Amino acid sequence: MKTVLTVDDSPSVRQMVKIALQGAGYGVVEAGDGAQGLSAAKANSVALIVTDLNMPNMNGLEFIRALRQLGAYRGIPIVFLTTESDETMKKDAKAAGATAWITKPFKQDQLLTVVKKLIG
C-alpha cells in the first residue's frame, strides 16, 4: 500500500484528504505544519505529499525546501493545495520543486485524479 503524507494546519482539510485517499486504497499519514511534516516524512516511507502553503511554524515552502534536501525525497511528487491569493508564493513553490497544484475549493475526485496520475 502506497502512503500519502497530508500536511495542513486545517484539521478539516486533512480529514477530507484522508477520507478521499483511504477510500481509494492509499495509506495516509497526517501532519499539522511543515515541521511536523518533516518529522513524519523521516519516520515513514512516503510515496507522495499533499501540502498546504500557509502554515504556522514552518510553511509549505520552507517544508518542501527542507524535504528536497533529504536524499530519499529528492524526487518525490509534491502536490500543493493553494488558494487564489497565494499567487506569489506559488511561483516560489514551483522554483522549490512543487509537482502539481490544486486550488481550494476542490472536490475529492479532483484530488484522486491528480494522485492517481502521479503515483498510480
Next chain:
Amino acid sequence: MSADPVEIFRQEAADLLEALEQALLDLERRPGDRDLVNTAFRALHTIKGSGAMFGFDDLAGFAHEFETVFDRVRRGESHASPALIAVALNAQSFLRTQIETPDEASPAIGDGIRRVLRRPLKVLGYDTQRFAANWKNYHENPRDSFHANILHTFYGTFGLSRQAQESAMILDDHGRHVYFYTKVGTDRASADYAETAATLRSHNPDFRLEDTRLLKWVDEFGDGVNMQILTLYPSFVLHQVCNSIAVRQLVPRSPTSSDLHWTYLGFADEPAGMTDTRLFQTNLVGSAGLVSMEDTAVCEMVRRGTAGSGEGEASFMEMGGKDLTSGGSTKLSEKALRNFWNTYRVQMGL
C-alpha cells in the same frame, strides 16, 4: 472527535476565530507586532480556504475580503490602526454568527443588497450623526415600519410612503436581518380607505410644496420601489429612498449615546445631474435630513420614556404580543421588532 469534515471545520473555525479575536485585542496594545498580524492573517486564510471546501461559500467570501485587508497590513501597505481593529472585531463577531447559525434565508436579504449596489459605486460624502439614545433604540426604528407614516408626515402628505401602498417586510430565518420596501403610487383605492384618509390631516390634498424637487425621483432600477430600508444585525443599514443611497453604520458610545456614520453613495458611471439629485435628497434622508432627524429625535424620546424614574428601573409596554412568527408580510407588523429583541436576548443570554 467527529469524522465528518464539516463538523471538524465548525470546531476548527471556532478555535481560529478565538485566536483571531485575541490577536486583534493584542494588536490594539501592540499595533506594530508582525507576529500578531500574521496570526490574524493566517486564521482568516484558513477560514477562507477550508470554509470554501465545505460549502460555507458566503463565509469564505467574507473571510476573503477580511483577509485581503490583513494582507495589506502584512505587506506594510496599511497599518493596524484603532479604527481598523474596531471594524475587524465587528467583522470577527459577524463571522462567528455565520458559523454558529448559518443564515439560510440570506439570499433574500442579499437580493436586497444587490438590488441597490449593482454597479461600481462612488462615495459622494460621509458624516456622523450623534444622538442621545441607546443603539438598540435605533434598531427599533427601521424595523417599526408603521412609524414611517405616523412620524414622518412629510412622507404621508406627499405620498412617498403610505400604508395603502404595495410593500413588504422580509426577515431572514433567524429574524436578525430585515429588508423592507414600498412602492410609490400603488395606493389601493377603496371606499373605506378614502373615508379614513379623508380624516387624516396629512392627507389634505391642498397641501403643496413650493419647491417640488424633493419629490422628483427617477425609477433607476425599474421596479417602482421608491423606498428600501435593509438592516443587518447588529450595526448596518442600507437605504434607497427615492434616489438617495447610503449606508449607515451604528456605533454605540455609551448606554445613552450612539453615533450613526453615514456614507452617501452614487454610481461611478452616472451623469452629474443624477449625483446632484442624490445629494439634494439628503435634505430628506441624511444626517441632517428632515426624516432622519425625526428618527433620532424619536429614539431619544423613547429612551427617556422607557428609562423609569429610579435607578435600575425601566418601563415597557407590551403591544401585540410576543409571537415571533405571525404578522404576515405587510408593513403593519411588529414581527421585525420582536425578532430583534429576541435575537438580542438570545445572544446576550438574557
